[in-house]
Structures are given as structure tokens and as C-alpha cells.
Amino acid sequence: MLENRQADVTILGAGIIGLCCALSLQKRGLSVELIDRKGPGEETSYGNAGVISPWSTVPQCMPGVWKQVPKWLIDPLGPVRFRWQYLDHLIPWAFRFFCNTSPGRVKAISAVMALLMNNNITAYRELLKNTGQEHLLLDSWFINVFKAKSQPKLNDLTWRLRIEQGAPVEIIGQQQLKEIEPAISDDYDNAVIIKGQARAFSPGALCKALAEKAMNQGASFKQADIKKLELSAEGNYHLVTPEKEIRAKRLILCAGIWSSELLKPFDFKLPLIAERGYHLEFLNPGVEINNSIQDVASKFIVSSMSNGIRSAGTSEFAAIDAPPNYRRSDILKPLTKRLLPALNINQTKKWMGIRPSFPDNLPVIDRIPQMCNLYAAFGHSHYGLGMAPATGEIMAELITDKAASPTNFAISIQRFT
Numbered sequence: 022m023l024e025n026r027q028a029d030v031t032i033l034g035a036g037i038i039g040l041c042c043a044l045s046l047q048k049r050g051l052s053v054e055l056i057d058r059k060g061p062g063e064e065t066s067y068g069n070a071g072v073i074s075p076w077s078t079v080p081q082c083m084p085g086v087w088k089q090v091p092k093w094l095i096d097p098l099g100p101v102r103f104r105w106q107y108l109d110h111l112i113p114w115a116f117r118f119f120c121n122t123s124p125g126r127v128k129a130i131s132a133v134m135a136l137l138m139n140n141n142i143t144a145y146r147e148l149l150k151n152t153g154q155e156h157l158l159l160d161s162w163f164i165n166v167f168k169a170k171s172q173p174k175l176n177d178l179t180w181r182l183r184i185e186q187g188a189p190v191e192i193i194g195q196q197q198l199k200e201i202e203p204a205i206s207d208d209y210d211n212a213v214i215i216k217g218q219a220r221a222f223s224p225g226a227l228c229k230a231l232a233e234k235a236m237n238q239g240a241s242f243k244q245a246d247i248k249k250l251e252l253s254a255e256g257n258y259h260l261v262t263p264e265k266e267i268r269a270k271r272l273i274l275c276a277g278i279w280s281s282e283l284l285k286p287f288d289f290k291l292p293l294i295a296e297r298g299y300h301l302e303f304l305n306p307g308v309e310i311n312n313s314i315q316d317v318a319s320k321f322i323v324s325s326m327s328n329g330i331r332s333a334g335t336s337e338f339a340a341i342d343a344p345p346n347y348r349r350s351d352i353l354k355p356l357t358k359r360l361l362p363a364l365n366i367n368q369t370k371k372w373m374g375i376r377p378s379f380p381d382n383l384p385v386i387d388r389i390p391q392m393c394n395l396y397a398a399f400g401h402s403h404y405g406l407g408m409a410p411a412t413g414e415i416m417a418e419l420i421t422d423k424a425a426s427p428t429n430f431a432i433s434i435q436r437f438t
């Protein structure tokens with residue numbers, strides 16, 4: 022059965038990226054249909070750490086990162102793991118990743134990240150206006166905590182990049198740290214704080230609120246598991262499910278990690294890797310924290326959210342459909358207890374999600390070359406929540422201006438073809 026759809030634009034994937042694309046298109050008067058096999062915001066966009074910052078501009082591919090990897094891999098509580106079965110995917114990707122770690126490349130990548138993060142807090146406030154869900158965005162600082170003896174240095178590239186971009190960064194000692202976050206252990210005796218940030222009180226609820234807004238403005242939502250994309254003779258796309266085909270005049274792929282599989286029949290092989298992350302929620306935590314807190318050495322982020330305290334992080338490179346390894350969530354229990362000694366750890370909830378990661382940590386936001394009316398917005402790795410509003414705007418400009426490609430080559434698909 023072929024369903025005839027009249028929406029100006031069909032968006033496959035109702036995560037935070039698809040939803041922001043939908044709202045930006047609606048702002049320009051276009052009608053939108055969203056398709057997802059689940060409800061809006063129920064995959065990677067559900068379980069992230071909730072950090073929304075104009076200063077999330079430091080990529081993972083930092084100089085010298087390769088020296089840390091062996092240490093991380095042998096530490097049972099370490100932040101990185103890979104599965105042997107995924108090694109044939111990981112090695113070529115890692116080679117390209119390490120090619121991006123020179124200071125020059127990192128600075129160039131960081132500048133593009135700054136453009137994609139620019140104005141994100143104001144943009145979310147605007148998107149949430151009049152939804153009745155404005156409380157889902159909270160003002161926040163980003164508190165990067167260090168244990169005694171590991172003093173942060175603001176002339177390290179990690180901080181320099183942000184400072185040069187205008188971030189209000191300062192080092193504080195233990196006394197000030199305890200005034201800001203009384204629940205933190207005395208083992209942490211200094212911190213770098215970045216002010217002027219925000220955090221999502223519930224990233225999943227934020228997605229639901231944006232989806233509801235899009236639907237109140239006339240968007241339709243269809244729950245369907247798309248198995249294949251086909252290009253028709255008339256230049257439309259058919260989104261094929263076992264039961265039916267959905268027709269799309271113009272299609273944006275916002276399917277996160279699942280996007281590159283859908284493009285393979287059209288001969289696009291993109292270096293997109295599944296970088297899985299985990300979280301552990303402490304449901305009756307007995308303590309509260311006021312900001313996003315990152316344990317810099319162990320690379321996890323903790324935040325008070327609607328369900329309690331969420332501790333999120335870790336990178337695990339494994340096949341998209343490999344079963345979750347919830348030991349990666351479990352390691353967050355001793356780590357978070359070490360950070361917040363009064364935390365009640367008796368009631369927890371585990372989660373795994375998949376970051377769609379390119380080796381330069383930047384997404385693709387582009388028209389697909391040689392494919393009339395097919396667009397891509399995916400690959401936002403660790404930063405999709407922060408980059409989603411700008412992604413929506415760039416995509417809407419591409420579609421309405423009919424530009425051949427984004428002005429910035431660093432986010433074009435052609436950098437990989």
C-alpha cells in the first residue's frame with residue numbers, strides 16, 4: 022500500500038535533531054511530517070547528560086588523547102571500552118580520528134563547534150516559549166572537579182579554546198566549591214567552573230515538549246519502522262516498511278546512528294561509528310546538586326534531573342545492535358558515590374544510548390549530492406543536544422534557500438566522499 026503524503030518536508034527520526042529541524046522549517050512556513058519507530062525523543066536524545074552550553078567546543082579528538090587510551094582501557098572503572106567484534110570498524114575510524122588530533126585541526130574543529138553551539142540557550146528558551154514546559158531548561162554552571170594534587174591549568178588547550186571563544190572560565194578552591202555544591206566529597210579540592218550555561222531538567226521530556234509544539238503547529242507524527250529508502254521515477258522518496266510505503270516529497274535523514282545504513286543503497290559509505298554511552302539514575306538520591314558536575318579524570322557528568330540524580334558518560338565502541346553491557350552503567354555507581362558521599366545508591370535505573378560519531382566529531386548537515394531532495398542531519402556525537410537548534414536553522418536555510426551545500430565545508434557530506 023502506498024500512502025500519499027502532502028507534507029512539504031518529511032523528517033525521518035524524531036530525536037532532538039529531527040525535532041529542531043521540524044520547528045525551524047515550520048517557522049519558515051513549511052509543513053512537516055515526522056516519522057519514528059518509537060515515540061519522539063526515546064533513543065539517544067532521551068538519556069544524555071543534559072548539558073546545553075555555548076562553550077561545549079572541545080572535541081574528543083584532543084592532542085595526546087592516544088596516550089590516555091591504554092590507561093583508560095586497563096582501568097576497570099575507565100571511561101572507554103571497545104568490543105573485539107567491532108575492531109574492523111573501529112580501526113579505520115580510529116585512524117581518521119587520530120589524524121584530527123593536531124592542535125591546528127582541533128582549533129579548526131572547535132571553531133565550527135562554536136558556530137553550532139552559538140546561542141543555543143536563547144534558542145531553546147524561544148522554542149519552549151508558551152509550551153508550559155519552560156521549567157525543562159535550567160540555568161546552570163559547568164563545574165569540572167579535580168582531586169587533590171591534579172591542579173587544572175587554564176593554559177591547557179582544553180580551557181584555552183573556550184577562553185579564546187569568550188567563555189567565562191575560572192578556577193575555584195575547595196571552600197568555594199563546597200559553597201556552590203555542598204554535596205561534593207572533600208576529596209575534590211578544586212574546580213574549573215564555566216558560567217553562562219544551561220541544562221535540561223529531563224532531556225526526554227524536552228523532546229516530548231518540542232514534539233507537542235510541532236504537532237500543535239500542524240506537524241503530523243507517524244510511528245513506522247523504515248526498512249529501506251527508495252527513489253521513485255518522479256523524484257519522490259518511498260520509505261518502505263513491511264506493511265506500507267510512505268511517500269516523501271523532500272526527506273531529511275535525522276536518524277542518528279541508523280542514518281548511514283539507510284544511505285548505503287545509494288552508495289554512500291560514511292565513517293559513522295556507534296559510540297555507545299550509558300547512564301545510571303539514582304531515584305531517591307537523598308542529595309541534590311545545583312549544576313552539571315563533571316569528574317574530569319573519570320569523564321562522567323552528574324546532574325539533578327526530574328527522576329533524581331543522573332550520572333552519564335562512558336564510551337563503548339560496539340555494533341549498533343549488540344546487546345547493552347550494563348556493567349558500563351554499574352561502574353558509574355562507585356564513581357558517583359565517590360563524588361557525592363551522601364548519595365543513596367539503593368534504587369537505580371540503567372540506560373544505554375548510541376552516539377552517532379564521525380572521526381572529526383562534527384556532524385553532517387547537508388543536501389545529499391546527486392540525490393534530489395534528500396538531506397542529512399546526523400552525526401552529532403557527544404554534542405547533539407547543544408547543537409540541535411543551530412542544526413535545525415542550517416537545515417531550514419538549506420531547504421528554503423535551495424543552496425547547493427552549507428556554507429561551511431566542515432559540516433558538508435562531501436568531506437567524506
Ligand SMILES: Cc1cc2nc3c(=O)[nH]c(=O)nc-3n(C[C@H](O)[C@H](O)[C@H](O)COP(=O)(O)OP(=O)(O)OC[C@H]3O[C@@H](n4cnc5c(N)ncnc54)[C@H](O)[C@@H]3O)c2cc1C
Nearest residue numbers: 034036038058066069070071072247277298404405406407
Ligand atoms: C551518555 C550520553 C551523554 C550525552 N550528553 C550530552 C550532553 O550533555 N549534551 C549534548 O549536547 N549531547 C550529549 N550527548 C549526545 C546527544 O545525546 C546526541 O548527540 C543526540 O541525542 C543525537 O540526537 P539525534 O536526534 O541525532 O539521535 P536520536 O536521539 O538517536 O534520534 C534518532 C531517531 O531516529 C529514529 N530512527 C532511526 N532509524 C529509524 C528507522 N529506520 N525508522 C524509524 N525511525 C528511526 C530513532 O528511533 C530515534 O528516535 C550525550 C550522549 C550520550 C550517549
